Amino acid sequence: MAKKIIRIATRQSPLALWQAEYVASALERIFPEVTTALVKMVTRGDKILDAPLAKVGGKGLFVKELEQGMLEGIADIAVHSMKDVPVEFPDGLHLAAILCREDPTDALVSNRYAALSALPANARIGTSSLRRESQIKSHFPQAQILALRGNVNTRLAKLDAGEYDAIILASAGLKRLGMAARITETLPPEISLPAIGQGAIGIECRSDDREINQILQALHDPDTGVCVRAERAMNARLNGGCQVPIAGFAQLQAGQLFMRGLVGSPDGLRIFRAQRSGGIAEADAIGIAIAEELLSLGADKVLQELYH
Numbered sequence: 001m002a003k004k005i006i007r008i009a010t011r012q013s014p015l016a017l018w019q020a021e022y023v024a025s026a027l028e029r030i031f032p033e034v035t036t037a038l039v040k041m042v043t044r045g046d047k048i049l050d051a052p053l054a055k056v057g058g059k060g061l062f063v064k065e066l067e068q069g070m071l072e073g074i075a076d077i078a079v080h081s082m083k084d085v086p087v088e089f090p091d092g093l094h095l096a097a098i099l100c101r102e103d104p105t106d107a108l109v110s111n112r113y114a115a116l117s118a119l120p121a122n123a124r125i126g127t128s129s130l131r132r133e134s135q136i137k138s139h140f141p142q143a144q145i146l147a148l149r150g151n152v153n154t155r156l157a158k159l160d161a162g163e164y165d166a167i168i169l170a171s172a173g174l175k176r177l178g179m180a181a182r183i184t185e186t187l188p189p190e191i192s193l194p195a196i197g198q199g200a201i202g203i204e205c206r207s208d209d210r211e212i213n214q215i216l217q218a219l220h221d222p223d224t225g226v227c228v229r230a231e232r233a234m235n236a237r238l239n240g241g242c243q244v245p246i247a248g249f250a251q252l253q254a255g256q257l258f259m260r261g262l263v264g265s266p267d268g269l270r271i272f273r274a275q276r277s278g279g280i281a282e283a284d285a286i287g288i289a290i291a292e293e294l295l296s297l298g299a300d301k302v303l304q305e306l307y308h
Contacts, residue, residue, distance in 0.1 A: 009075035082197025137268025233287030
């Protein structure tokens with residue numbers, strides 16, 4: 001019997017390749033008749049490294065070329081970090097599976113200081129995430145937040161070269177790349193609430209490809225799926241993208257869904273928080289209710305300022 005070949009569209013950063021290879025090996029392990037091939041692509045987000053993401057178009061920068069590859073039939077599936085996936089999908093494509101979530105937290109990485117609280121008041125902290133910048137500034141208003149782009153290795157090299165006192169990265173990426181030892185401190189959600197979908201890997205494919213959709217169901221993790229669904233429902237209601245300091249994190253606790261959401265101004269002077277819990281079947285409603293509460297608290301004004 002001829003092997004079924006599944007072509008996986010992926011970016012070429014070490015982390016993207018790790019994620020694509022992880023999906024490839026899982027598929028080949030579960031389905032012996034399947035063989036995989038990586039289709040490596042360069043996205044616009046990989047090319048523009050001298051400007052913050054918020055200024056050059058936000059989330060879709062890392063997925064558009066991969067989606068085009070599927071629509072043109074060059075690839076069958078695309079593997080994404082869920083925090084890079086926009087709320088809307090192009091016609092003909094959809095999210096088929098979300099894998100079990102890795103550590104969703106933000107990590108402080110520093111060679112000189114043992115914790116965020118140990119940093120000097122005017123510390124140089126590297127991040128290109130407005131979400132992280134807003135939250136860090138709300139706790140440490142004198143900190144200098146400096147732009148930091150590039151893949152994980154590039155960012156660590158800049159820290160090691162002394163350009164920053166500390167940088168903030170996703171814990172999941174460091175752990176997946178075997179660099180957990182670089183984590184100086186795991187930041188609790190009270191200090192830095194994670195991004196929508198942080199730590200979760202999603203697989204996108206053509207909606208009408210029944211065979212591929214069926215195969216991908218074997219990789220779907222329902223618990224992660226329901227949490228990310230609630231987070232993305234909040235983001236959709238807020239029209240959120242990389243240009244805005246929005247955070248959302250849902251967890252399952254004793255069979256209930258507990259979620260926290262946040263919208264902040266980039267300077268950290270205004271931070272709006274809301275939380276809800278409820279049944280798993282209410283995932284979308286919980287996310288939307290949190291968004292509505294944030295908007296009523298004043299987040300609508302922050303969002304209007306950022307979008308105009």
